[in-house]
Amino acid sequence: MRQLSLVVTCTDRKMSMPCSTLRARSLPTGSTEHRAQVWQARLNEASGLIPLSSLYQGEHWVQARQLAGAAALAGFAPQMWVASAGLGLQPITASAPAYAATFSPRHADSVGESTADSVRWWNYLQVGRGNSTLEDLGRRGAVLLSLSEVYGNALRNDLSALGALGAEAVLIGGSADIPGLLRVPARATLRSALGGTLTSLNVRMAASWLRHCTDGRLTSTTTARSWERWAATADKAERYDRTSLSDEAVKDFIRRHVQLHPDYSRTRLHRLMRDAGLACEQKRFAMLYAETMEER
Incomplete structure (x- = not known):
């Protein structure tokens, strides 16, 4: 079976509440590099480590964990990875303390005030704590990424490196097209067909893509056309009067x-x-x- 790296984002909801020092809001003012260094030092000193597979909670994470089963049914040997604003890129088998850090702007625990801050933070975090890079994953096999817009922005350098590698890779969601990557933008009009809330939409779209991967190739024309035919029939605009x-x-x-x-x-x-x-x-x-x- 061919190896497939599944990359999903972490969630705000955790198994337990983080201590005050492991909330990004408690970081000192200063350069992004300094803040990232302080954050990593705090993580290194933390106790009460929890496997990532259990640390994250909520609908998004429930759906994310089911991706491995969909990948296995499509004929791949899946390995799950988590892209986290607090931990960098980590395998789901890693452990960490409860923490609160996000790339979402205007959030109390945001790691930066701009996209440029998020990019710098991710780069520093990856150097200090990242277990691997997207480029490394691309060298090992196919890669399927399910990323929100803010993560697509923060990881843009890593995504560009993966695209330049020419690996077999699909990006569900993200923020922009990346040369060398097959990108499927988030489509809220599929929520009705896929179920759940918009929080888990990208992960549900990734699972749907795998169900259409009948020839064992993640980026084949056959897979792409099959999924697009399904999406065209499943599209349904939702109107709310709230x-x-x-x-x-x-x-x-x-x-x-x-x-x-x-x-x-x-x-x-x-x-x-x-x-x-x-x-x-x-x-x-x-x-x-x-x-x-x-x-x-």
């Missing part, structure tokens, strides 16, 4: 429902809001949720 809320109204909703449902995750609270006919974009809700919980 009421928009101010930031303070969203935070008030979060405060009230955290008291009513203390065991609800952020994702579940967001779904509860949407089901109530109220509008708040996912990234904005995540930012306001983090601010609300910090205020508490």
